[in-house]
Amino acid sequence: xxxxxxxxxxxxxxxxxxxxxxxxxxxxxxxxxxxxxxxxxxxxxxxxxxxxxxxxxxxxxxxxxxxxxxxxxxxxxxxxxxxxxxxxxxxxxxxxxxxxxxxxxxxxxxxxxxxxxxxxxxxxxxxxxxxxxxxxxxxxxxxxxxxxxxxxxxxxxxxxxxxxxxxxxxxxxxxxxx
Amino acid sequence: xxxxxxxxxxxxxxxxxxxxxxxxxxxxxxxxxxxxxxxxxxxxxxxxxxxxxxxxxxxxxxxxxxxxxxxxxxxxxxxxxxxxxxxxxxxxxxxxxxxxxxxxxxxxxxxxxxxxxxxxxxxxxxxxxxxxxxxxxxxxxxxxxxxxxxxxxxxxxxxxxxxxxxxxxxxxxxxxxxxxxxxxxxxxxxxxxxxxxxxxxxx
Numbered sequence: 001x002x003x004x005x006x007x008x009x010x011x012x013x014x015x016x017x018x019x020x021x022x023x024x025x026x027x028x029x030x031x032x033x034x035x036x037x038x039x040x041x042x043x044x045x046x047x048x049x050x051x052x053x054x055x056x057x058x059x060x061x062x063x064x065x066x067x068x069x070x071x072x073x074x075x076x077x078x079x080x081x082x083x084x085x086x087x088x089x090x091x092x093x094x095x096x097x098x099x100x101x102x103x104x105x106x107x108x109x110x111x112x113x114x115x116x117x118x119x120x121x122x123x124x125x126x127x128x129x130x131x132x133x134x135x136x137x138x139x140x141x142x143x144x145x146x147x148x149x150x151x152x153x154x155x156x157x158x159x160x161x162x163x164x165x166x167x168x169x170x171x172x173x174x175x176x177x178x
Numbered sequence: 179x180x181x182x183x184x185x186x187x188x189x190x191x192x193x194x195x196x197x198x199x200x201x202x203x204x205x206x207x208x209x210x211x212x213x214x215x216x217x218x219x220x221x222x223x224x225x226x227x228x229x230x231x232x233x234x235x236x237x238x239x240x241x242x243x244x245x246x247x248x249x250x251x252x253x254x255x256x257x258x259x260x261x262x263x264x265x266x267x268x269x270x271x272x273x274x275x276x277x278x279x280x281x282x283x284x285x286x287x288x289x290x291x292x293x294x295x296x297x298x299x300x301x302x303x304x305x306x307x308x309x310x311x312x313x314x315x316x317x318x319x320x321x322x323x324x325x326x327x328x329x330x331x332x333x334x335x336x337x338x339x340x341x342x343x344x345x346x347x348x349x350x351x352x353x354x355x356x357x358x359x360x361x362x363x364x365x366x367x368x369x370x371x372x373x374x375x376x377x378x379x380x381x
Binding site: 014067085170 | 205212258259266275278279283291295299302315318322325326327330334361367369376380
């Protein structure tokens with residue numbers, strides 16, 4: 001990996017961390033507030049591609065594991081991986097990788113529809129390990145875990161929309177290549 | 179959040195027998211403990227280990243309000259899982275599930291509280307060195323890690339500048355107008371920083 005790749009990985013990892021500092025936005029009926037952190041994860045995939053996007057999340061994991069309070073609400077340390085929501089943090093990596101994979105695959109023919117479906121696949125990638133871990137660790141059947149997972153859908157669709165606008169604009173301004 | 183972080187720093191610098199143990203040993207203890215707990219479905223073992231962990235907290239000199247607050251922040255999810263298990267199986271299973279989560283959370287939190295961030299980084303770095311034959315490049319990993327740590331205050335500064343200038347335009351509270359300039363300015367820094375590193379003959 002060239003130095004430039006390392007620097008861009010570090011910058012996106014820092015962006016993921018910085019977006020966690022933005023205060024969570026509560027939305028009306030749903031008990032789960034929207035955090036901007038997964039927005040950074042999807043952006044890492046969309047702007048860096050599969051491999052570098054995954055590395056950016058991996059750097060973020062190492063910093064969390066070392067004990068820095070980078071998750072929303074000032075959480076951090078090894079304990080977040082063992083909590084009920086630990087699977088989602090592992091899912092960050094899978095989500096960034098999937099987003100980047102599809103972005104680089106359709107790079108030459110990206111229409112808005114394709115771009116949004118890439119992001120949807122990516123954010124489903126964040127949820128798969130989350131649901132699996134929740135159902136394994138809490139002894140809940142997969143079906144019920146998915147049912148509980150549905151509370152994230154409104155927040156996630158808003159985030160996908162925002163990421164779509166941001167990624168599209170930035171790819172055009174900076175002429176990003178994968 | 180800052181206050182919480184400073185508190186952690188204070189606790190991490192204390193001196194107890196747990197602080198003195200080599201962090202690699204603590205981490206392997208954590209992994210073996212967690213895999214042990216996941217294979218065993220007995221209430222007496224999970225509750226006994228909870229007592230043991232709380233005793234460890236006491237002996238290390240960490241006030242018990244730390245584990246209490248850790249559990250309180252997850253109270254909603256825990257009560258949801260507990261009620262769900264109560265309906266789908268019996269009370270013993272639900273108690274075991276909740277107690278196991280509590281055990282793992284508190285034990286890993288104890289390890290974080292008794293190991294400083296730099297110690298933990300050093301241990302992880304040593305771990306990557308062992309994994310070198312599998313394609314890990316510890317030097318590049320540590321360069322990226324330190325770059326990321328350096329960029330955090332830079333990003334904070336950029337976020338502040340952008341949000342101030344958007345406020346002057348009457349655009350406060352809009353996520354898009356904050357994040358787009360932030361990312362563009364960050365990505366534009368890439369080339370300059372990479373050149374600066376290469377000029378200093380890294381590699």
